[in-house]
Amino acid sequence: MLKLQANNCVRTYSSIAKTLQKPIASRFDNNKSQQSAIVSTDEKGEEFRECFVKPKRKLNAQINLERMTGRAKQFRYPRFDIHDRLALRTPRSEEMTPSQDWPSVWPAAHSFIASVVPLPMRMGTRPDPSKRPPFKKVGNLELVKIPNFLHLTPEAIKRHCDAIKVFCTPFPKELIGKSELAEEVLPLKIQYSDYVHQGPSLRDSRAKKITYSLKVGALNLSKVGKEKLLRLVGDKYDERSDILTITTDRCFTRRQNTEYASYLLTVLLNESEKLEAWEKLKQSEDSMTVQFEDSKSKKNLEEMIECISKLNDDKTNWLKDINTLSEDEKFKTYQNQWSIYRNAPETQESIREYGENVKKLLGLHR
Known part of the structure; x- marks a missing residue:
């Protein structure tokens, strides 16, 4: 079991x-x-x-x-254009005629193509150029490296100008040959430069620089607004020519610098016309220039007029009435020359003119 x-x-x-x-x-x-x-x-x-x-x-x-x-297994079948591809074609430059429309062949900037340009061009160096000329254009890399201007022929430039002319306004005939009138009517000038140089690139960092030139007198600013504008611009203003210059080159392109300069000019004009509450506390000592109205010279002139009014002198009769003094031409000339003498750099000419105006004012001029 x-x-x-x-x-x-x-x-x-x-x-x-x-x-x-x-x-x-x-x-x-x-x-x-x-x-x-x-x-x-x-x-x-x-x-x-x-x-x-x-x-x-x-x-x-x-x-x-x-x-x-x-x-x-890859089977290769003959293409339908096998005979056209096998046919040997002559270069395009040899097929061109003298009446060829060149702007249509080369419409824009492009690297050099030897088979298209119908010119016997050569470039390069040889040890003895008198025996062997420079290299031909076919297979010449030196011609490909440098920029060319084959698209800027006179006929191409003329066509470009005709196309742009539709969007432009004609320059006034009245201003042609009249620089002073042109500056008065067209006070703003925009300047820029194009640079052409030999190199692998057409770009130049200096081409983006924009310069705005404007005559401040054409802005029709008030006395306070002009003084405020001059304080804001600093050394950009030339007192002799009364021209404000704004230069911009901080942006990457020319168009951006143009828009930035327009923005700066707009902001300067708007800020100069503003009047803050603290600006009302301004006194004569705060002005950028010495004013004749608050000067000691005017006070001395008024005291002298009071003394002369007591005399009976025919040469100084116009000085006896202090109320009509501001309307006299001699006084206006003296006032302008005094402002130039006090606010402008001192020169021999300014000293001489100031002395002559003082003599005329006092009747001592011969």
């Missing part, structure tokens, strides 16, 4: 897992057998032929995969 029990306990043929899988496996085997029976026969009970169900050809995915991996 013990021996039989021992034999029954040993798993010699199968395990518990295999025993549990048997009913499940038998069910799947039955389904597979049924599917194979359905697929292999049709309604009439005939079997399908393999050549009709799965033709022996490669799918597009397989062909693409072989091409990507390099295992596919």
Whole structure:
């Protein structure tokens, strides 16, 4: 009995897992057998032929995969224009006629192309130029490196001007040859420069510089506004010529600098016309120039007029009435010369003219 029990306990043929899988496996085997029976026969009970169900050809995915991996055979077919491509054509420069429309051939800036330019150009150096001339244009890299101006022919420039002329207004005929009148009517000048040099690039950092020149007298500012404007601009104003100069080059392009200069000029004009509350506390000592109205010279002149009014002198009769003094031409001339003498740099000429006006004012001039 013990021996039989021992034999029954040993798993010699199968395990518990295999025993549990048997009913499940038998069910799947039955389904597979049924599917194979359905697929292999049709309604009439005939079997399908393999050549009709799965033709022996490669799918597009397989062909693409072989091409990507390099295992596919590449068949090259001749193109329809094989004869035109094999034909040898002469360079375009040899086919051109003297009446060729060159602006249509070379309409814009472009690197040099030897087969297009119909000119026998040479460039380069030789050890002995008298024996061997410089290199020809074909395959010459020196001609390709440098910028050319083949697009700026006289005919091309004329066409450009005719196209732009539609958007421009004609210059007034009355101002031609009259610089003073032109400065009065057109007080603002915008100046910039174009630079041409030999090099691999057409760009020049100096070309972005913009200069605005404006006559301050043409702005029609008030006395306070003009003084405030001069304080804001500092050394940008030339007192002798009465011209304000604004130069900008901090932006990257010329157009940006032009817009920035216009913005600066607009802001200066707007700020100069503003009047803050603290500006009303300004006194004569705060002015940029010495004024004749608040000067000691005017006070001395008034005291002298009071003394002269008591005398009976025909040469100084015009000084006796202090109320009509500001209307006299001698007094106006003296006042202007006094302002120049006190506010402008002192010169021998200004001293002499100031002395002459003092003599005329006092009637001492011979």
